[in-house]
Amino acid sequence: MTTEREPALVARDIHKAFGKHQVLRGADLTVEPGQLVAVVGENGSGKSTLLKAVAGTLAVDRGEVRLGGELGYCPQDPVLNFNLTVDQHLQYFAAAHKLSSLERADELVELLGYEKYRETAAGDLSGGTRQKLNLTLALLHDPDVLLLDEPYQGFDWETYLRFWDLVDQLHERDKAVVVITHLVFEQERFDVLADLAEGRLTPRKAAKEHSHAGA
Numbered sequence: 001m002t003t004e005r006e007p008a009l010v011a012r013d014i015h016k017a018f019g020k021h022q023v024l025r026g027a028d029l030t031v032e033p034g035q036l037v038a039v040v041g042e043n044g045s046g047k048s049t050l051l052k053a054v055a056g057t058l059a060v061d062r063g064e065v066r067l068g069g070e071l072g073y074c075p076q077d078p079v080l081n082f083n084l085t086v087d088q089h090l091q092y093f094a095a096a097h098k099l100s101s102l103e104r105a106d107e108l109v110e111l112l113g114y115e116k117y118r119e120t121a122a123g124d125l126s127g128g129t130r131q132k133l134n135l136t137l138a139l140l141h142d143p144d145v146l147l148l149d150e151p152y153q154g155f156d157w158e159t160y161l162r163f164w165d166l167v168d169q170l171h172e173r174d175k176a177v178v179v180i181t182h183l184v185f186e187q188e189r190f191d192v193l194a195d196l197a198e199g200r201l202t203p204r205k206a207a208k209e210h211s212h213a214g215a
């Protein structure tokens with residue numbers, strides 16, 4: 001018996017212009033729980049604009065977004081307070097999400113390998129470490145839908161591989177994950193590639209084996 005589930009994310013007919021520049025012109029995206037989706041497209045095609053629109057940090061001109069659960073958004077530019085330490089960021093975000101413990105934060109810091117910077121102010125961190133903190137903050141409340149805008153910029157190779165271990169774990173736990181990527185070699189990791197061109201998204205199945213097929 002198959003049970004119909006609500007999509008994790010539905011974005012419909014998203015339009016966004018900056019002045020006369022129509023960047024999004026009716027973009028549609030549906031993501032199911034447990035789906036890993038790549039948004040690909042040329043520089044300037046509107047990928048970050050789309051994610052901001054879906055995350056609700058940018059007002060759209062037209063269109064609708066529906067989420068089937070809690071959202072986590074990791075923007076391209078870390079939004080950190082440079083005067084606060086890593087630990088202070090974790091504590092404030094945990095409080096904002098009303099989390100009773102920092103267990104998940106500890107796990108993520110360890111997995112991304114930046115424990116030794118916990119007492120360091122964000123302003124003194126390297127770009128890659130700031131990005132690790134940015135990603136940790138997006139994942140802290142264990143969201144159901146994750147939007148990641150080139151989340152591994154500045155990561156060294158080891159951290160990049162750990163990032164993918166983390167995404168695999170989320171995938172297995174039925175989280176919906178949308179990642180903006182430029183890297184052709186990693187496209188086989190995804191269930192769906194959504195091409196953004198001329199303001200619209202065209203989804204196509206990635207070449208990988210579909211572990212969820214028929215499940």
Ligand SMILES: Nc1ncnc2c1ncn2[C@@H]1O[C@H](COP(=O)(O)OP(=O)(O)OP(=O)(O)O)[C@@H](O)[C@H]1O
Pocket residue numbers: 018023041042043044045046047048049050
């Ligand atoms: N706040 C803004 N004001 C004016 N124009 C903007 C603004 N934000 C984005 N744009 C323009 O919208 C277009 C799409 O930008 P966006 O950053 O979404 O592209 P992208 O596909 O993510 O690019 P990249 O691959 O280079 O990261 C670009 O032409 C950009 O200059």
